[in-house]
Amino acid sequence: MRFTLLACASLASSALAYNRAAVDAFKRPQQKRAEILEKHGLSSHPVLPEKRSSTVETRQASPYLNDATQKFVVNGSAIPLVDFDIGESYAGLLPISDDPNETRQLYFWFFPSTNPNATDEIAIWFNGGPGCSSLSGLLTENGPFLFQAGTLSPVPNSYSWSNLTNILWVEQPVGVGFSQGVPNITNEVELGQQFAGFYKQFVDAFQVHGRKVYLTGESYAGFYVPYIADAFIAEDDTDYYNLAGIAINDPIIGDGTIQQEVVIVPFVEYWSNLFYFNETFMNQLRTRNEQCNYTSYMEKYYTFPPPPGPFPVLPDPYDDENYACDMFDTVLEAAILMNPCFDLYHITATCPFVYSHLGIVNPGDYQPPGAEVYFNRSDVQAAINAPAGTNWMQCTDKNVFNFGYVNNYTLGDTSLGPAQDGVLQRVIEYTNNTIIGGGNLDLLLNPNGTVFVLQNMTWNGMQGFQKDPQSQNQFYVPYHPEYNGGRLAESGIQGMWGEERGLTFYVIQLAGHELPGYTAGSGYRVLEKLLGRITDFSEVSDFTTQTGDFTGNGTIYKRSSGSMAIE
C-alpha cells in the first residue's frame, strides 16, 4: 500500500486527489459507516433488547405449562452469559417409549412462539453428523439467542425460527449430547421409530395433539428428516404425527460419489477465481475427471429433463487403493495447502480460525487453551435441566449406529440415501410440501450434487426436474430495518429456485453449509414458505413478522446509487 501511494505521488493532480480520498477512507471507516447507516434511518449504535421481566413469572397462562411440563420450565432470564430474557422455553429429557422401564431418553429444548399464526403448528430442527447435537443449530444458526464462533457473548437473534412457529430442538439419536441410554440401532428405519416414540411422549406432555408437524434440518439430517417423516407417515395417526412438510438444507440424500465427487471439478471451475489453483494442477484435475468418467457421466445425466433412470452407480473411489478418482479430497488437499484456514463448509473463509464455543469437532474449529465448551459449564447444564456432569460433545465420539462403540466405525448407518430407496419420494407425495436447498459456498455438499441425485428420483409420476431449478426464478429476501449489533442478515436477490410437483429446490449464493447460520434472512424465508405464510421465494414482501415498507423502495432501507461513494 505504501509503495502504491508513493509511486502515485508523482502523478497528475487528479491522481493526488484520488489518493487523498483513499487515505481518508482508511482513516474514517467508522465515521463513514455511521453516515451511511444514518442516511438510511438506521442507528449506528447497537440497539440492545429491552430487559423484559422474567417470562417465568408471567407464564401462568401458557397453554404449555401443566403438571407434566412443570419440571421442564427454563428461566429465560437465568441463562449463563446471556444478559437478556430468551423467552418462554422448556427443556429436559423424555423417554423414547412409554415403557416405564425405558432407559433411553432424548434431550430437547422447546420454544413456544407468540406468533398467533402458530397455534396449530410445531416445527422440529435436526443437525447432522451422524451424531451431532441440534443444540449447535440452536446456538449458532436459528435459535432465539446465538453464541456464534468468534463472538464475545450471546446476542438475541432477530431471525429466530421461534418468531414464526413453535420449535423444538432435539438431540438424537440415542447417544448424542445430553441424551441418555445405549444406542442399539443400525439403520434409519429404527432411528425413525425411536424418534416417533419420543415425539409421542412429547405430544402427550405438552398437549400438542393434532398439530401440523414440520421437520427441518441440515447435512446428515438429509437422512434423518425424510426417514423420520416416513416413520411418521407409517404410524398413520394424525393425532400424533400430522406431517405437513419437510425442509432440508445442504443435505446428504443419495449416493456419495454423485453428490460429492462427480460435481467437484465443475464446482472448482465455477469458483476458479476464489480457489486460484495453478493451471498445471487444474489441467491435472480435468484429465483425471475425464479418466474417472466423471465428465462424461455429468454430461450424460446432469440434464433437464434427465435421461430415463436409474442412473448407474459409479465405483466408490474409496474402494480403490490409490484413491485416484477421489476428486473431492484431491481438491480439499490443494485448497488447504494454499489456505491453511480453508473451510470446506464455507469456502470463502480465510485465516485466522475463530473461537468456537461448542468445542473442537469440525475442521477449522478452534478453541484457545483453557477455553470452556458452553454446554459443559455446570451452570449452563443446571439452567437448562440437562443431566449434571455430562461431558457434552457437539458431535459424539460414540458410533450411534453401532451400539455406541467409541470411535469404532466398523459398522455405520446401513440405510441407503432416502433419494435412492423411495423414502423421499413417499414424503414428497404425502405432503407436496418438501423444500430442499443449499449454499453455493459449501464444498462438502454443493447444490449441484444434490440436484444431481434428485434427477435420478421419480416423484408424483415423473423423474427429476424438467427445468434446472437453479436457473428458474430469483430468490428474494426482504429488506429489513434491524441493526442490533449482533445478528445481521442479507437482503435482496440472494439465489435461485424452482418448484415441480411438490418439491422445491433453492440455492443461496453466499451461504455456507450451515445455511441459516450464514444467511439468516434466506433461512427464515425457507421456514415462511414451508409454513405456507408466503406463496413462493420470488414474492416481494416483508417478512411476515415485520410491517413497514422494507421492499428496497421505501425510505427506511433504500440503497442509494453508487452507495459507497465518498460524497
Ligand SMILES: *[C@@H]1O[C@H](CO)[C@@H](O)[C@H](O)[C@H]1NC(C)=O
Ligand atoms: C429467574 O432468574 C432471574 C435472574 O436470575 C431471577 O431474578 C428470577 O427470580 C428467576 N425467576 C424464577 C421464577 O426463578
Ligand SMILES: *[C@@H]1O[C@H](CO)[C@@H](O)[C@H](O)[C@H]1NC(C)=O
Ligand atoms: C420393569 O422392571 C421391573 C423390575 O425389573 C419389572 O418387575 C417390571 O415387570 C418391568 N416392567 C415392565 C413394563 O417391563
Ligand SMILES: *[C@@H]1O[C@H](CO)[C@@H](O)[C@H](O)[C@H]1NC(C)=O
Ligand atoms: C433395542 O433395545 C430395546 C430394549 O432392550 C429392544 O426392545 C429393541 O428391540 C432393540 N432394538 C434393536 C434394533 O435391536
Ligand SMILES: *[C@@H]1O[C@H](CO)[C@@H](O)[C@H](O)[C@H]1NC(C)=O
Ligand atoms: C453446476 O453445474 C452446471 C452444469 O454442469 C455448471 O454449469 C455450473 O457451473 C455448476 N455450478 C457449480 C457451483 O458447481
Ligand SMILES: *[C@@H]1O[C@H](CO)[C@@H](O)[C@H](O)[C@H]1NC(C)=O
Ligand atoms: C470408464 O469407463 C470405461 C468405459 O466404460 C471403462 O473401461 C473404465 O474402466 C472406466 N473408468 C473408471 C475409472 O471407472
Ligand SMILES: *[C@@H]1O[C@H](CO)[C@@H](O)[C@H](O)[C@H]1NC(C)=O
Ligand atoms: C438411481 O435410483 C435407483 C432407484 O431408482 C437407485 O437404485 C440407484 O442407486 C440410483 N443411482 C444413483 C447413482 O444414485
Ligand SMILES: *[C@@H]1O[C@H](CO)[C@@H](O)[C@H](O)[C@H]1NC(C)=O
Ligand atoms: C500447483 O498446485 C499443485 C497443487 O496444489 C501443487 O502441488 C504445485 O506445487 C503447484 N505448482 C506450483 C508451481 O506452485
Ligand SMILES: *[C@@H]1O[C@H](CO)[C@@H](O)[C@H](O)[C@H]1NC(C)=O
Ligand atoms: C467394533 O465393532 C464391531 C462390530 O460391532 C465389533 O465386532 C468390534 O469388536 C468392535 N471393535 C472394537 C475395538 O470395539
Ligand SMILES: *[C@@H]1O[C@H](CO)[C@@H](O)[C@H](O)[C@H]1NC(C)=O
Ligand atoms: C400432490 O401433487 C400432485 C401433482 O403434482 C397431485 O397429483 C397429488 O394429488 C398431490 N397430492 C396431495 C397429497 O396433495
Ligand SMILES: *[C@@H]1O[C@H](CO)[C@@H](O)[C@H](O)[C@H]1NC(C)=O
Ligand atoms: C400470519 O400469516 C399471514 C399469511 O398467512 C401473514 O400475512 C401475517 O403477516 C402473519 N402474521 C404474523 C404475526 O406472522
Ligand SMILES: *[C@@H]1O[C@H](CO)[C@@H](O)[C@H](O)[C@H]1NC(C)=O
Ligand atoms: C422477530 O420478532 C421480533 C420481536 O417481535 C421482531 O422485532 C423481529 O423483527 C422479528 N424478526 C423478523 C425477521 O421478522
Ligand SMILES: *[C@@H]1O[C@H](CO)[C@@H](O)[C@H](O)[C@H]1NC(C)=O
Ligand atoms: C421498486 O420500484 C420499481 C419501480 O417502481 C419496481 O420496478 C421494483 O420492482 C421495485 N422493487 C422492489 C424490490 O419492490
